[in-house]
Amino acid sequence: MTAISSIDGSDQTSGLLKLLRARESGVFAALFLLFLFGSVASPNFIQGANLLSVGQQISQIGIMAVGATFVIITGQIDLSVGSIYALGAIVTGMVIAAGTAWPIAILLGLFAGAAAGAINGLATVYLGIPSFIVTLGTLSVFRGAALLISDGAPISLSSKTTGVAEFGLIGQGRLFGIPIQLLIFALFIAVGVIVLSRSRLGFDTYAVGGNSEAAHLVGINVKRVKVTAFIISGFCAAAAGVLGVSFLSYVQGVTGTGLELVVISAVIIGGAALFGGSGTMWGTVIGVAFIGLLQNILSLNGISSFWQTVVTGAVIVIAVAADAWQRRRAVRA
Numbered sequence: 099m100t101a102i103s104s105i106d107g108s109d110q111t112s113g114l115l116k117l118l119r120a121r122e123s124g125v126f127a128a129l130f131l132l133f134l135f136g137s138v139a140s141p142n143f144i145q146g147a148n149l150l151s152v153g154q155q156i157s158q159i160g161i162m163a164v165g166a167t168f169v170i171i172t173g174q175i176d177l178s179v180g181s182i183y184a185l186g187a188i189v190t191g192m193v194i195a196a197g198t199a200w201p202i203a204i205l206l207g208l209f210a211g212a213a214a215g216a217i218n219g220l221a222t223v224y225l226g227i228p229s230f231i232v233t234l235g236t237l238s239v240f241r242g243a244a245l246l247i248s249d250g251a252p253i254s255l256s257s258k259t260t261g262v263a264e265f266g267l268i269g270q271g272r273l274f275g276i277p278i279q280l281l282i283f284a285l286f287i288a289v290g291v292i293v294l295s296r297s298r299l300g301f302d303t304y305a306v307g308g309n310s311e312a313a314h315l316v317g318i319n320v321k322r323v324k325v326t327a328f329i330i331s332g333f334c335a336a337a338a339g340v341l342g343v344s345f346l347s348y349v350q351g352v353t354g355t356g357l358e359l360v361v362i363s364a365v366i367i368g369g370a371a372l373f374g375g376s377g378t379m380w381g382t383v384i385g386v387a388f389i390g391l392l393q394n395i396l397s398l399n400g401i402s403s404f405w406q407t408v409v410t411g412a413v414i415v416i417a418v419a420a421d422a423w424q425r426r427r428a429v430r431a
Contacts, residue, residue: 125368125369129384132391136395139399140399142398143398148394150276152391153277154277154279154280155393157338159361160286160287160383160386161337162179163364163382164382165215166331166362168294168303168330170366170370170377171370171377172303172306172307172374173375177234178218179331179335179358180237180241181236181237181238181240182215183336183339184240184352185214185240186207186210186211186336187207187336188247188353189210190203190340190343191255193206194261194265200261200262200264200265204265204340208333208336211334211337214336215329215335216325218328218331222324223321223324223325224321241352248350248351253348254347257347266347268341287379294378299323302319303327304376306324306374307375308374308375339354360410363414367388369381393410
């Protein structure tokens with residue numbers, strides 16, 4: 099059946115050798131060439147401190163991309179992740195500033211993100227509105243909610259507030275010299291790989307993205323799978339927001355604006371098909387690393403941040419064009 103044949107992630111393993119699959123191999127080669135170029139372009143690029151800094155910088159984007167991978171594989175899109183990032187960060191920051199224990203604040207921030215994701219999923223599935231339109235609307239709704247509950251004022255966590263120092267370690271601390279943010283990103287990757295490749299949810303996610311009608315005929319609850327994907331995306335976006343406020347001890351309602359572009363770019367560059375049915379978590383990791391290294395190389399060589407935005411957009415167009423070309427070639431074959 100079409101749904102079953104489109105499931106290209108069911109035979110994944112947690113080993114890096116699976117990166118050499120058809121889709122990921124090209125992106126991995128591009129990443130390798132980019133790494134070589136960076137090594138030549140700037141002597142500081144290959145220094146351990148710089149590479150760890152890149153890892154820390156891409157951690158928040160990477161965690162968001164892990165969640166977005168589920169949504170895109172199901173054939174949907176989530177444009178509201180930047181706003182959910184801000185909402186999760188604002189909720190967490192406000193609760194900590196009010197004197198509540200930081201673990202409870204984190205849970206409330208994550209709950210806000212998961213609830214926002216559920217709203218996206220339910221509106222898409224049960225109202226029959228395309229996810230592009232739904233999340234384009236909730237992009238403003240969730241951003242407005244973050245601004246409303248904070249009254250538009252920035253939230254700054256004082257080191258004198260109880261628990262702020264401990265909370266700050268999550269975003270600022272290191273374990274054996276490795277940024278804790280990067281370790282948390284690695285944990286999200288591990289969970290994402292296992293869920294997509296070893297669980298029934300992962301199987302159903304690929305099936306729904308490949309052919310939702312066929313998936314329904316074989317007994318898969320298509321609506322539940324799509325809603326679950328959006329909830330995962332919202333949860334991951336909020337988790338990144340929690341890390342953001344932990345790292346900076348500061349957040350405002352406009353935080354995270356434009357992150358949705360970078361997140362979706364990473365997933366698409368990593369080999370996920372924009373129309374669903376294919377993609378892997380390892381591919382997303384490569385896409386995140388590619389964007390992170392590209393931005394770092396441009397920064398080290400004094401390239402304007404405006405040009406960084408232009409280059410990122412151009413990479414997106416190239417990645418989508420390459421995906422379309424592969425699809426046409428497959429149809430002709």
